[in-house]
Amino acid sequence: MLVEKNVPLQFSNTFGIVAKALSLVRIASEADIAAVLADPALKSVPKFVLGGGSNIVLTGDVKPLVLKIEIPGKRLHSETAKAWIIEAGAGESWHELVAWTLQNGYPGLENLALIPGTVGASPVQNIGAYGVELQDRFLELDAIDLTTGQSFTLNAAQCAFGYRDSVFKHKSSAGEAASTAGNPGFGLADKALITKVRFALPKNWKPVLGYADIEKKMAQSPVPDGGDPTAQQIFDWICEIRRTKLPDPQVIGxxxxxxxxxxxxxxxxxxxxxxxxxxxxxxxxxxxxxxxxxxxxxxxxxxxxxxxxxxxxxxxxxxxxxxxxxxxxxxxxxxxxxxxxxxxxxxxxxxxxxxxxxxxx
Ligand SMILES: Cc1cc2nc3c(=O)[nH]c(=O)nc-3n(C[C@H](O)[C@H](O)[C@H](O)COP(=O)(O)OP(=O)(O)OC[C@H]3O[C@@H](n4cnc5c(N)ncnc54)[C@H](O)[C@@H]3O)c2cc1C
Structure with a gap:
């Protein structure tokens, strides 16, 4: 395990704020987390989990040990009569996952195209855009308790999703353990590292329309037989809308x-x-x-x-x-x-x- 020292974070946060991680370990697998938690010098130190840095404000150098999430992988995990179950590693780019699901014939995430950041952070604030929230397509996630090293799985109810909110945004009261997740008062901020997320993408897919910007796109390029647009069309429209409406962090942080x-x-x-x-x-x-x-x-x-x-x-x-x-x-x-x-x-x-x-x- 390599512990990097004084790692610049200016290009690891979308504001472009200058700050350093005093210590940083890259996490590409569950074994990497196990190594951190087995290390006598690291196991008890405070930790901060960093994804793509698109939803943070750094107010100085980061003193807790930074765990930079780079866990790869995306696959069709399984299928039921009603849904395709897609699994992705926490370090995958969210937008690339959305594009990959469409390329492989699994629609459902298209309204969430072009949201920056990683798959692992997507449940943290229950990302949402254009009438769809992560919780609408979420099945479960795997995580590791950073205090005990125990792995656990949470379903949607246990994640306590709300508007830009989840159990991962709230601190726990002292003494609670991961196994008590599901209690609405329970918080996992700074305590859980999400390693994998599984999504249930419905086979009877229906487009989620109704937003003025999407309706405008539909009016500009009507579907020939008057039917519904495809998931790929919605994806393309949402990418175009977001590119014209939202400031690009590459241009202005x-x-x-x-x-x-x-x-x-x-x-x-x-x-x-x-x-x-x-x-x-x-x-x-x-x-x-x-x-x-x-x-x-x-x-x-x-x-x-x-x-x-x-x-x-x-x-x-x-x-x-x-x-x-x-x-x-x-x-x-x-x-x-x-x-x-x-x-x-x-x-x-x-x-x-x-x-x-x-x-x-
Ligand atoms: C231009 C722009 C547009 C955006 N548009 C939207 C939008 O439409 N809808 C929306 O909901 N959000 C939007 N966001 C916010 C942001 O993209 C999301 O919140 C995204 O999910 C953050 O991902 P990240 O990997 O960058 O997380 P980070 O910024 O790295 O981390 C955010 C929080 O999640 C925690 N975290 C990260 N990874 C993990 C993990 N694996 N396990 C446990 N905790 C973790 C971090 O500790 C931190 O508390 C936008 C941001 C930008 C810059």
């Missing part, structure tokens, strides 16, 4: 949407609408209302503004960006100062506390 869309009660929403009739809101199945965080931020005048080298994107108020590029990159401190200033002004005007999506390290 960012971590995608920085804040979650907040949910409020019907009464709260009615109260806000009285004061702000134009507020963008969507009713949810449970009777609550989701508000567009980007609209709230824009209404507070943040679009295009900066603090130091941290900026709010000119077109997407929800995306915070690195305005200093690679030469004078933004710091994690600047990003979080800007984030806090935005939270304060949204709270003062609307009484709503925005929650940030990326993990602050």
């Amino acid at each position: 960012n971590a995608g949407s920085f804040f979650k869309n907040p949910t409020v009660s019907n009464e709260q929403c009615a109260d806000i609408i009285q004061r702000e009739p134009k507020i963008v809101h969507y009713p949810l199945a449970d009777g609550s209302i989701k508000l567009a965080a980007g609209w709230l931020i824009d209404a507070c005048g943040w679009k295009g503004k900066s603090i130091g080298n941290a900026g709010v994107h000119e077109r997407h108020a929800l995306v915070l960006v690195n305005r200093g590029g690679r030469e004078h990159p933004v710091t994690g401190g600047e990003v979080m100062t800007l984030a806090k200033a935005i939270q304060t002004s949204v709270y003062e005007r609307f009484g709503i506390l925005l929650e940030h999506e990326p993990v602050v390290v």
